[in-house]
Amino acid sequence: MKDIILSLIxxxxxxxxxxxxxxxxxxxQRHEGxxxxxxxxxxxxxxxxxxxxxxxxxxxxxxINLPENKSVGYARNAxxxxxxxxxxxxxxxxxxxxxNAYDLMVMQLDNYDADxxxxxxxxxxxxxxxxxxxxxxxxxxxxxxxxxxxxxTKNIDMGVSISSIVCNKLFKRNLLTKYSINFPVNSYNExxxxxxxxxxxxxxxxxxxxxxxHYYQRTNSITHTFSKKHIDDLFSTFNVxxxxxxxxxxxxxxxxxxxxxxxxxxxFVLSIMFKTEQNDIIQKRYIQYTLExxxxxxxxxxxxxxxxxxxxxxxxxxx
Numbered sequence: 001m002k003d004i005i006l007s008l009i010x011x012x013x014x015x016x017x018x019x020x021x022x023x024x025x026x027x028x029q030r031h032e033g034x035x036x037x038x039x040x041x042x043x044x045x046x047x048x049x050x051x052x053x054x055x056x057x058x059x060x061x062x063x064i065n066l067p068e069n070k071s072v073g074y075a076r077n078a079x080x081x082x083x084x085x086x087x088x089x090x091x092x093x094x095x096x097x098x099x100n101a102y103d104l105m106v107m108q109l110d111n112y113d114a115d116x117x118x119x120x121x122x123x124x125x126x127x128x129x130x131x132x133x134x135x136x137x138x139x140x141x142x143x144x145x146x147x148x149x150x151x152x153t154k155n156i157d158m159g160v161s162i163s164s165i166v167c168n169k170l171f172k173r174n175l176l177t178k179y180s181i182n183f184p185v186n187s188y189n190e191x192x193x194x195x196x197x198x199x200x201x202x203x204x205x206x207x208x209x210x211x212x213x214h215y216y217q218r219t220n221s222i223t224h225t226f227s228k229k230h231i232d233d234l235f236s237t238f239n240v241x242x243x244x245x246x247x248x249x250x251x252x253x254x255x256x257x258x259x260x261x262x263x264x265x266x267x268f269v270l271s272i273m274f275k276t277e278q279n280d281i282i283q284k285r286y287i288q289y290t291l292e293x294x295x296x297x298x299x300x301x302x303x304x305x306x307x308x309x310x311x312x313x314x315x316x317x318x319x
Contacts (some may be wrong), residue, residue: 004247005033006102007085007173010093011075012038016046018094018216023054025096027061031103036061037079042069049092073183073190088171094165094216095124101212107171108206112142115202117170118162120211121232126218134215135163141207148205149254152195153261160207164195164265168213171198188230189237192265196241200254230269231290238262239297259306265292 008026012019025173026036038061040048048065055061076090087106091097105117120132137160143151150156152164175181179201183190199205242258245251251258273286294303 002033004035004085006031006087006106007079007083008034008036008089008091008102009076009083010036010038010091011041011044011072012047012051012093013030013041013069013072013075013081014043014045015093016043016050019047022091022093022096023051025099026091027054027058028099029097029102030100031106032103033085034060035083035085037064037082038062039064039075039079040066041072041075042066060171060260061183071186071190073185073187076190077185080176082161083173085173086107088173089169090166091213092167092216094218096214096216098214099214102170105208105212106138108189108208109170109172112204112206114142114173114204114206115172116148116198116205117208117287118205119169119208119213120169121163121165121213121215122211124214124216126216131214133211135161136211137207137209142207143205143207145199145202145205148197149196149200149257152199153257155257155260155262162207164192165215166191166194167215169195170285172202175201184237184240188233189265190260191225193237196258196261197244198308200245200250201299226273226286228286228289230272231286231293234265235293235297238265259302263306 010022010026023036023038036058038051038065040051051061051063055063062082064075064082064273066075066078072092080088087109089102089105101119106118108114111119118137120136122131123134124131141160147158148162151158151160152162154161175198179197181194181197181201184193187193224278240257242251245254247259270287270290274283277286
């Protein structure tokens with residue numbers, strides 16, 4: 001096989017209904033020098049049988065078979081340990097990419113010597129040909145890490161948004177290895193942690209025009225259900241992120257972005273709660289629990305100083 005330019009990591013857990021579509025989009029990419037690392041995360045359905053059919057046909061597919069379900073973060077970390085490419089990409093096994101996506105994104109990374117490339121995202125829905133833009137970029141933009149962080153965290157309104165999801169991005173592998181950037185395990189907020197750290201350490205981030213990533217909206221996904229784990233994971237992951245920044249002596253430089261990002265992610269978690277739980281009494285219990293968990297990791301001074309309660313109310317239409 002030629003030099004590996006791109007390692008595409010695909011964690012799989014019980015997605016036999018969708019994985020063909022995902023893998024077809026991966027193997028049809030025009031980019032040469034691509035390895036596809038599939039991490040079967042203890043699937044109990046027919047996913048592994050489908051994966052093996054692709055392995056029999058394509059010699060650039062490699063399988064990591066975990067004996068039991070560990071989590072998306074664990075599976076991605078396992079893929080990162082095996083990856084050899086200059087660039088790293090991720091795709092969830094129920095989603096798919098346009099067939100020329102990685103070719104175009106790698107070209108932009110090479111041309112501008114950037115560390116991270118970001119493309120737009122389309123929401124896709126079951127039993128429908130309809131889709132809608134989730135993130136859409138009409139033109140190419142070259143961003144410094146400070147600029148990209150301000151956009152990611154909504155610390156400053158710059159007229160565009162960047163999601164923390166990792167699947168619409170390519171990362172330079174040297175960036176991830178140099179700064180030991182991995183995913184937290186068994187957390188709903190693994191993408192938030194990974195992307196925030198990557199943006200801090202990156203020198204240059206490029207926004208690639210148009211939408212290549214197709215984000216399938218399953219009714220049983222974590223954005224369509226809610227539990228206390230959403231709250232627990234949010235604050236515990238941000239606590240780990242804070243300790244990492246302190247240890248690396250970067251917390252004071254990025255304190256505003258950190259709390260702005262926490263505020264953004266908290267709004268997202270609460271919006272899921274209000275959308276999925278209509279009982280007023282249960283809503284209040286979740287809000288009380290949110291405050292209790294917050295105070296496990298942060299202080300009242302942090303709450304008063306950094307969290308924008310007016311913004312939370314506006315986002316949730318509670319005014």
